[in-house]
Amino acid sequence: QVQLVQSGAEVKKPGASVKVSCKASGYTFTSYGISWVRQAPGQGLEWMGWISAYNGNTNYAQKLQGRVTMTTDTSTSTAYMELRSLRSDDTAVYYCARAGDYESPDPWGQGTLVTVSS
Amino acid sequence: DIQMTQSPSSLSASVGDRVTITCRASQGISNYLAWFQQKPGKAPKSLIYAASSLQSGVPSKFSGSGSGTDFTLTISSLQPEDFATYYCQQYNSYPTLTFGGGTKVEIK
Numbered sequence: 001q002v003q004l005v006q007s008g009a010e011v012k013k014p015g016a017s018v019k020v021s022c023k024a025s026g027y028t029f030t031s032y033g034i035s036w037v038r039q040a041p042g043q044g045l046e047w048m049g050w051i052s053a054y055n056g057n058t059n060y061a062q063k064l065q066g067r068v069t070m071t072t073d074t075s076t077s078t079a080y081m082e083l084r085s086l087r088s089d090d091t092a093v094y095y096c097a098r099a100g101d102y103e104s105p106d107p108w109g110q111g112t113l114v115t116v117s118s
Numbered sequence: 119d120i121q122m123t124q125s126p127s128s129l130s131a132s133v134g135d136r137v138t139i140t141c142r143a144s145q146g147i148s149n150y151l152a153w154f155q156q157k158p159g160k161a162p163k164s165l166i167y168a169a170s171s172l173q174s175g176v177p178s179k180f181s182g183s184g185s186g187t188d189f190t191l192t193i194s195s196l197q198p199e200d201f202a203t204y205y206c207q208q209y210n211s212y213p214t215l216t217f218g219g220g221t222k223v224e225i226k
Contacts, residue, residue, distance in 0.1 A: 044217060045217040046217070047214065050215075059213045095161055101212065102150065102212045103167065103209070104152030104164060105215070106173065108161040109161065110161055
């Protein structure tokens, strides 16, 4: 079955960087994109960006431009999201989700908690 | 940017009740609208895509309707496992996505 498995929880200091991985299985990785969504504690869902696993094209949320980089490794069917210059308000659960062209993202990974604290 | 407005932000209902949640887009999005269910500590789960199509394995008590700017999610007979937070999401501007603010369904 289609499955996305994310890396484990991280604790980072303000100003540091974090890189979250998302390993896909059960489908042809390069036939879909990967969307990244985050959720701060007690808050709603915020779209962060998207990467095409076919050609590496990206589309980032404007508020994160310059701090976020999304990449893929097609040899291992893994997507990565790196966020730099971390601040306390980046504390959130980060999700990846498979994204087909003009399709709603599905399924989702289990989420990765990133805590930013001094 | 397309904004998505959900209402109500929370509601209290009893087991067996029929529940309706609405979602309004700031501009027309055709039927590029999905609904998700999220339980505490869990990832969102897709219920409906293309405004009214049920995801595989989702019970038929969930239904969606609408097109353009106004959409609804209906749960025909609320069960204990349905108490959760529900989000609408537009993907008309794919790959950019926008979520509604969420509706928390609680037990009365």
